Amino acid sequence: MPAKNTAAGNYVFKLPDVGEGTAEAELVAWHVAVGDAVEEDQLLAEVMTDKATVELTSPVAGVVAALHGDAGQQVPVGGPLVSFDVEGAGNVVKAPSVTAQERRATSPSAGADREETVAVASPPRSEGMGRGTARPLAGGGGGLAAAPPRQAQTPGVRPLASPAVRNRARDLGIPLQAVPGSGPAGRIDHADLDAFLSGSQTQSSVSGSSTASAYAQAEGTTEVRIIGLRRKIAEKMAESVRRIPHITYVEEIDVTALEELRAHLNAQAKQTGKAKLNVLPFIARAIVVALRDQPQINATYDDEAGVLTQHAAVHLGIAAQTPNGLMVPVVRHAEARDPWDTAAEIARVSGAAKDGSARREELSGSTITITSLGTLGGVVHTPIINHPEVAIIGPNKIAERVVVRDGQMVVRKMMNLSSSFDHRIVDGHDAAVFVQRIKGLLEHPATLWMG
The missing domain is CATH 4.10.320.10 (E3-binding domain)
Known part of the structure; x- marks a missing residue:
């Protein structure tokens, strides 16, 4: 509990109990500086626990006298955050813990812990704790304003x-x-x-006629502390690589027939009003079919307990780049979806992750992950497994290449598939069989929905 401050006119705002049994939180960012005049309910700081990012607002109006801590520092619950110069007495003796209400969820990365942004409920004014508020949305209602x-x-x-x-x-x-x-x-x-x-x-554009500035020497360096969500992404990526012995397998796939089928379906969909299909729903279906013969790949591995859990349902993680970093929204029961339903659900959960509206259950529970850079996919990459899963599939970009077919050089649409597997669970032979099965399905796309 915050202790009473005997210095008249000085108010110490302390880190509230944000729930989840949290004993401390990381200070992610300050939104005020020493000397700032602060209004009641004004945003003060962002803190992050293992489960949530919380925005804290001021319970009082006053002038910031001191900030206790730097971005990236761990602050204990009940520890001082901000000291204010205010009119009146300081903190009162008792301050209850506060509850948390979910605002939106985020997921740091493939292999990272799930995370959500929450709002801290405001206690009574006399109890000396800050409020949590949701970030204002750009382009919100209320009409036009200057x-x-x-x-x-x-x-x-x-x-x-x-x-x-x-x-x-x-x-x-x-x-x-x-x-x-x-x-x-x-x-x-x-x-x-x-x-x-x-x-x-x-x-x-105005100064473009001057060539001197275009060739001016650059000086200085910039140091950027890796904190908050980016730090968690870094930690979980390192943990995944440290704990999982990766084996990466790359195969090239002739997707000419698949692209012809996709173009045909999209032409029909345009007349019926259905969503346009990209290649991901077809890759998702190929994964679903290939997993029927190798259920140990649709699994999560608790390496501490030594238990592999094989899943009947295919909950497909879709690694998505968002303004807050790499997140993995989940398409649940991909095995029960047709291509248009799969495409619509990928778009829905990816959009929710990008705009911050995704719920916790939409960002957790995946059993195998697709990571795609789309047209930026390059020739090959080595994807990192989304721990505790045991496999990740990474399609690269589709490009026309000259290949030999029946002794003749022809131009075909080709795509490399870069995939990584947990070598403790998946042997190299099994990884090759799995990818070759996907290759066969995509090269003969009519077989994707046969049985």
Whole structure:
């Protein structure tokens, strides 16, 4: 319980009990700085437990006197987070634990623990604990409003931004220190990145006639701490590689007939209003059929207990890139779906993961995973198994190649299939048989739904 602060006018906000039996949480990001005037319910910080990302808001109005901790630091429940200068007394003696309500779920990566963003319920004003709030959605209701003024960043002070904004800025190569923020205390959101990017492009086009800037020497370095969701992705990827002896098997597949069938079905679907099919529903079906002969591959392995659990149902993980990192939404009972139903469900769960609306059950319980980079799929890759599964299937891009058929050189549409297996469970021979079965099904797509 927070102890009473005897210094009049000083209020110490302490990390609340966010549930799930959590004893501590990682401080992911600050959204305020020392000296900021803070309103009641204003976002203060984001913290992350093993199960959830929680946004904490201020229970009082005041001025930030001190921030207790840096991003990436573990803070114990009940430990001080923010000290405020306020009018009136400090903390009261008793503060109850708070409950959590699910807002949305995320999954860090193939092989990573599932994670969700939650809102912490607000206690009574007198009990001295912060509120958790959902992030405001861009483009929400309420009509049109004038764009808020953007505040330039203070030199030498870490800009305020959510992890998603920081990840996007890093991917775009935008230094956050140069981006004016429109949020409280100059907090940067996605709209600010868009505005900065548009301004940079305009400036580049204006100054494009000058060749001097295009060849200017670059100086300096940038150090980026790996914290929060990205840290969890890194930890779980490392854990998967450390614990699972991977064997990777690559085979090329002639998908010419499959592409012809897909084009034919899409032409028919256009007339009937059905969704357009990409190649993933066909790969999903090939996996389902191939698993009938090798159920040990549709399995999860508890290596600590030494127990392999083989699953009758095929719950297919779909590795998806999102603004918050790599997530694995799940298409449940892929064995019971036709190609259009499979395509629709892949689109639905992937979209939910990307917009942050996916539920926990949509991001857990997969038994085998597909990881595809689509048109960026390259020639070959070595996918990392989604622990505790024992196999992952990675289609590469489809490209026209010259191949020899019946002694003649012909142009065919070819695709490599890169797959990894847990060598403790799946021998190399069995891995080859599994992939060759998939190859045969995809090269003769009429057999996908025969029996």
